[in-house]
């Protein structure tokens with residue numbers, strides 16, 4: 429009887445709202461989770477939590493604005509864990525406001541984390557996936573990258589770039605059995621959304637209750653509802669899906 433292969437998934441931004449849901453979900457599916465995020469202590473803490481819960485997780489903390497970190501991370505994961513089957517480019521940041529309020533630093537940082545890091549990670553991952561006859565990559569873009577929302581010029585621009593990158597790559601690498609897709613959520617109940625309310629002096633729970641009324645399905649997404657779709661796209665059941673932008677929005681259009 430052949431031994432079952434334990435698949436390996438690399439999740440960036442794994443200590444954030446959607447990232448944690450992804451890390452726990454993949455661990456529950458029996459995959460080894462390579463946890464990447466900025467804070468070494470948070471990454472170590474999450475790895476311990478998953479390992480204590482019976483899963484397998486290994487910490488790979490680092491800053492995605494560091495080009496060397498991005499270029500070398502997939503190979504480090506392969507060297508330490510034997511292979512890399514799935515990459516989820518989930519890390520991201522949101523700088524708010526119109527172009528006239530945007531600084532050079534806002535633009536450079538957003539491009540580095542939301543666009544350049546996925547570019548570098550995917551470039552380094554594809555040869556490693558090719559060696560094992562395939563793999564799956566999901567980029568967490570945004571509905572706002574497909575239908576720009578108001579007053580988030582830089583964020584929408586970066587997510588549109590990531591969406592375009594996904595469509596190009598989905599086409600270019602399907603012949604290697606490497607499927608590349610994007611999930612485009614609308615609002616999700618995570619620190620990214622909640623801090624936006626807090627910056628404006630609003631109570632995040634109250635603001636989310638109000639926001640829930642604007643969603644046809646009745647509530648904004650919980651991180652697990654996004655993780656479910658990502659997990660599907662990286663599963664064998666999605667083996668024919670390449671270069672798709674999957675909007676996950678509870679029926680709510682961007683306006």
Ligand SMILES: NC(=O)c1ccc[n+]([C@@H]2O[C@H](COP(=O)([O-])OP(=O)(O)OC[C@H]3O[C@@H](n4cnc5c(N)ncnc54)[C@H](O)[C@@H]3O)[C@@H](O)[C@H]2O)c1
Pocket residue numbers: 440441442443444445446447464465466467490491492493517518519520521522541568569570571612613614615616617618619620621
């Ligand atoms: N929350 C939403 O409403 C929403 C909607 C659409 C898309 N998204 C996207 O989903 C993804 C996850 O967002 P979230 O809502 O869970 O946000 P979050 O802020 O909870 O998590 C983002 C994570 O990315 C990490 N990160 C940021 N900069 C980094 C860097 N330089 N190096 C390494 N890691 C870095 C952060 O440390 C954090 O853990 C993001 O790409 C975001 O743009 C979120």
